[in-house]
Every structure is written in C-alpha cells, then in structure tokens.
Amino acid sequence: MTKKKSNKPEYYQDYLELEKILNSQNLNSDKNNQHAHDEMLFIIIHQVYELWFKQIIYELDSVINIFLKDDINESNISTAVSRLTRITEIQKILIDQVGVLETMTPMDFLDFRDLLVPASGFQSKQFRLIENKLGLDQKKRFTYGNTNYKTYLNQNDSKDVQDSENQSNLFILMEKWLERTPFLNWGNTSFWKEYESAVSNMLNNDLSIIKENKNFSNEEKKIHIKHHKNIEKSFGVVIDINNHNEMVNSGEWRLSHQATQAALLILLYRDQPILNNPYQFLTKLVDIDELFTTWRYRHVLMVSRMIGRKIGTGGSTGSKYLNKTTEKHRVFQDINQLTTFLIPRSSLPELPEKVKNDFGFYYHIRKK
Ligand code: HEM
Numbered sequence: 099m100t101k102k103k104s105n106k107p108e109y110y111q112d113y114l115e116l117e118k119i120l121n122s123q124n125l126n127s128d129k130n131n132q133h134a135h136d137e138m139l140f141i142i143i144h145q146v147y148e149l150w151f152k153q154i155i156y157e158l159d160s161v162i163n164i165f166l167k168d169d170i171n172e173s174n175i176s177t178a179v180s181r182l183t184r185i186t187e188i189q190k191i192l193i194d195q196v197g198v199l200e201t202m203t204p205m206d207f208l209d210f211r212d213l214l215v216p217a218s219g220f221q222s223k224q225f226r227l228i229e230n231k232l233g234l235d236q237k238k239r240f241t242y243g244n245t246n247y248k249t250y251l252n253q254n255d256s257k258d259v260q261d262s263e264n265q266s267n268l269f270i271l272m273e274k275w276l277e278r279t280p281f282l283n284w285g286n287t288s289f290w291k292e293y294e295s296a297v298s299n300m301l302n303n304d305l306s307i308i309k310e311n312k313n314f315s316n317e318e319k320k321i322h323i324k325h326h327k328n329i330e331k332s333f334g335v336v337i338d339i340n341n342h343n344e345m346v347n348s349g350e351w352r353l354s355h356q357a358t359q360a361a362l363l364i365l366l367y368r369d370q371p372i373l374n375n376p377y378q379f380l381t382k383l384v385d386i387d388e389l390f391t392t393w394r395y396r397h398v399l400m401v402s403r404m405i406g407r408k409i410g411t412g413g414s415t416g417s418k419y420l421n422k423t424t425e426k427h428r429v430f431q432d433i434n435q436l437t438t439f440l441i442p443r444s445s446l447p448e449l450p451e452k453v454k455n456d457f458g459f460y461y462h463i464r465k466k
Contacts, residue, residue: 127209137209144219154189157182166271179382182385193396231262268383277354364376
C-alpha cells in the first residue's frame with residue numbers, strides 16, 4: 099500500500115529546515131569585535147561531526163533494539179550488519195574530515211582559541227553516548243585528575259549520559275547472543291571438546307617437528323621449545339576456565355567463557371553458510387572499534403600539531419590525555435584478539451554429519 103502524501107508541496111529549504119541549520123554559525127570572534135576568519139570552519143566542522151554522531155547513534159539504537167528481541171533470526175543479523183556497515187562508512191568520512199580542519203594553521207587557531215574556553219569536544223554528549231552504547235567498560239575509562247567524565251557536562255547532558263551507562267549496550271547484548279548460540283552442542287561431543295583435542299594434537303605435532311629437526315642445534319631447539327611453551331600458554335587462556343577467569347579478574351579479558359567459545363566457533367567455521375552472517379557481524383564490530391581508534395589517533399596527531407604541549411581548552415593534559423583514551427577506550431578488543439586462537443583449516447575438527455545437517459541454512463536464536 100502506498101503512503102498518502104500530504105497536499106502541501108514540499109519546499110527544499112523547509113523540508114530540510116535549512117533556515118535553522120544555516121543560521122546556527124555565530125562566531126565568538128565576531129561577538130567580541132575581532133573577526134577570526136577560520137572560526138567559521140571550526141564551528142561548521144564540529145556541527146557536521148555532531149550530525150554524523152546523531153546518525154551513528156540512530157543506527158546503533160536500531161541494532162541494540164534488534165538484539166533486545168526475544169528471537170533473533172538470520173535476517174535480523176543481516177539487517178544489523180548493513181546498519182553497522184553504514185556506521186563504518188560514516189567513520190571513514192569522520193577520519194577524512196580531520197584533513198579539512200588541518201587547513202587551519204596553529205596561528206589561525208590562536209586568533210580565537212581563548213574565546214572557546216572551557217568548551218571542548220570533551221563535552222560532546224553524543225560522543226559519550228556512542229562510547230556507552232557500544233559498551234565501553236566504565237572501569238576502563240581514562241579520566242584526568244580522577245574526576246568523573248560526566249562532571250564536565252551540564253546537568254541535563256550528564257543525566258542522559260548516566261542513563262546510557264545503565265542501559266543495554268552492544269557489547270553486553272552481543273555477549274548474551276553468543277552465549278545462547280545453539281551451535282556449540284555437537285550431540286555426543288561438543289565443539290569445545292573437539293577444539294581442545296585439535297589444539298593439543300596440533301601443539302604435540304609442532305613439538306615433535308622441533309625435537310626431530312636435525313638441522314637445529316641444541317641451542318636452537320631450546321629457543322624454539324621456549325617459544326612453543328609460550329604458544330601453549332596462550333591457548334590455555336581460552337581452553338582452561340581457571341586461566342580465563344583469572345584474566346577476566348585482572349581486566350585483561352572481558353568476554354565470558356561461553357561467549358568466547360561461540361565467537362571462536364563462528365570465526366573457525368565461517369565458511370559454513372549459516373555462520374557467515376554472524377561472522378560478518380563480529381567483523382563489523384571489530385571494524386567499528388578500529389575505526390574509532392583510528393579517528394582518535396588522527397585527532398590526537400592533529401591536536402599535537404595544533405597546540406603542541408599546551409593543555410586543552412577543556413583543561414586536560416591535551417595530547418597526553420588523548421593518547422591514553424586512544425589506547426584504553428577499546429570495546430571489542432577480545433573479538434579482535436581471538437585470532438590468537440585460530441588453528442589452520444587442516445587441523446580443524448571435522449563437523450559431525452548431524453551437526454552439518456542441524457546447521458541447515460537458517461537459524462533462530464531464542465531467549466531462554
Ligand atoms: C583545532 C581543533 C581541535 C583541537 C585543538 C582539539 C583539542 C582537543 C583536546 C586538547 C582534547 C582533550 C580535552 C581538553 O582538554 O579539551 C579534545 C578532546 C576531544 N575532542 Fe578535540 N580538538 C579539536 C577538534 C575536534 C573536532 C573537530 C572534534 C569533532 C567532534 C573533536 C572532538 C573531540 C572529542 C570527542 C574529544 C574527547 C575525546 C576523549 O575524551 O577521548 N575535536 N580535543
């Protein structure tokens with residue numbers, strides 16, 4: 099059924115409410131009777147960023163709503179993947195835009211910088227909402243001067259950001275979805291048992307190759323065996339639940355053991371048609387994480403070029419603070435790190451015939 103159109107013919111200017119948007123660039127330098135040419139660019143670029151942040155939040159909310167459902171089927175995941183792809187395409191623009199701002203020289207910036215204090219991107223409510231909706235671990239937040247990041251926001255913004263801390267986020271919903279996956283149970287055995295034994299066979303085989311290699315001197319063998327032990331230890335982290343829990347307690351790992359198993363299964367058997375959409379979904383989350391990190395790097399490089407070692411208008415240590423958040427504010431690092439535990443296709447446990455059939459070409463994951 100086609101939607102009924104209102105009688106009034108739309109006028110471009112009105113439909114887009116350009117009157118409001120195009121009259122929202124009021125230069126502080128003009129208000130102070132000391133016009134600074136580059137302040138126009140500075141305002142417009144921030145406004146454009148905020149509009150894109152709005153679109154990112156809109157897409158994130160829709161993906162969060164998909165994962166809040168009781169039933170998630172394959173077409174839901176494919177919708178989520180296409181919305182997340184939209185976010186990654188926007189992020190590429192966000193990174194590119196830094197170059198436009200860099201056409202402003204540090205001297206041009208000094209013409210109006212003092213008129214901004216204490217405003218700063220640090221106070222962007224939408225940026226904080228994005229961090230929280232993605233699922234940034236609040237314990238990992240880097241703050242300067244041990245002050246909560248919300249204290250720099252006004253009361254209303256602070257409340258909205260606080261609410262977003264308490265609401266469902268993409269990391270937690272992804273974790274719950276992974277934990278519910280039906281693909282781990284392989285009838286008489288399980289993916290995990292088979293994976294463990296495949297890893298153990300692979301490691302034993304590698305060790306024999308080292309020990310039996312006639313071209314290695316005893317000294318070289320010792321070095322290779324030591325390296326091999328380290329690899330064995332790293333696998334222990336996913337295979338041994340105690341090791342896993344220790345890593346979670348120390349903050350080195352966040353994803354639950356069950357969810358880690360499911361994510362690994364998806365990564366290892368991504369060639370199975372049924373696991374392809376879940377694989378794309380996990381990949382997109384890693385892409386989003388990486389692109390935000392890339393934006394943060396690009397922003398901090400621009401900042402250090404623009405203000406050197408000066409403190410920021412928001413009062414932080416400037417580049418020093420931004421380098422820390424770039425390093426620490428990652429959300430889907432565990433998924434990214436799962437590649438440590440991949441094993442070659444030739445060592446992968448063969449899927450039992452029944453599991454292959456059960457996988458079929460369609461799935462439906464229901465809340466328990
Ligand atoms: C001349 C250009 C810019 C300079 C010199 C600059 C400088 C800074 C500095 C020093 C900080 C740390 C907080 C503070 O003390 O103020 C900061 C944070 C931030 N800026 Fe910029 N910035 C610029 C442009 C932008 C633009 C165009 C955006 C886009 C929205 C932006 C977004 C942010 C965000 C989101 C933060 C918080 C980052 C975090 O807490 O990890 N900045 N900026």
